[in-house]
Amino acid sequence: MKLRTKSFLGDSLIVLISLIFIVFAFKTFWHFETGSVVQVNFQGKTYGNFSLFQDKKISLIGKEGESIIEIKEGRARFALAPCKNQYCVQQGWIHLTGQMLICIPNEVSIEILGKTKAYDSLNY
């Protein structure tokens, strides 16, 4: 397989197509959209869906005590949690579709919803 004239035309084409595919893949699969609704789940049931554009504080009294969810300027967070770890509080604000905050001790979770449901590993 000895060749005098070697051209990398085919290789360049392969690399170019790969690059286009990668850009396309990033655009398709890494598409994050800002959510508009936050779904609050409490004790295994949906407590309610709330608009992210209406500032609100939701107080839930669970087994451990009081959890406060704060909705402000298109974002949501746990403002207060009764547990020792405070994981949900420390994760701060969420605003993208599919993002989630969970407080296991008090059985409260919030999830941002948008037009389409984003994939997440929790569904599995």
Place this chain on the structure above:
Amino acid sequence: MTRSIIKIKTTLLDHQIAKLSAIAIGLSLIESVLPSPMPGVKPGIANIITLYAMYRFNFKIAMWVGILRVFATSLILGQFLSPTFMLSLTGSVLSLLTLYFAIKLPSKFFSPIGLSVLSSFAHIGGQLFLVRIWLIPHASIYYLIPIYSAAALLFGFINGWITYRLLKHHNSI
């Protein structure tokens, strides 16, 4: 009692396969101790040997080297028949299959670089497919496609370039 000696007749071809496989296994083992940013993102330097074998000799030798490498490496690392092994085997079989067809492309326009990129895409494509249908049957793994394909292009290109240089050095291209 006479000692019975079992002697396997080996051909020159067998020796060639054994030599190349040994290098490929060595490279795989070196790679297995290198830290990886995320599972599955690996340079796959052993594929240099597969590609080299195909250009220097023929597809049959390359196939032997590619498959033997997967089996031997998994036995050494204790991963034989584990999910890691299955993924590795799927990737290798698919990339070999791709190479089988890609080698028929006119070599005037296609060098080992292009073939390496193609085979690394086939490798990760097969693995992602297996993960999707068997290990993590959920759509969330699609998030990883951009990262894996970027890695496939980068490492495929580098491996192909190394193979190209090796072949050039040995005057077989």
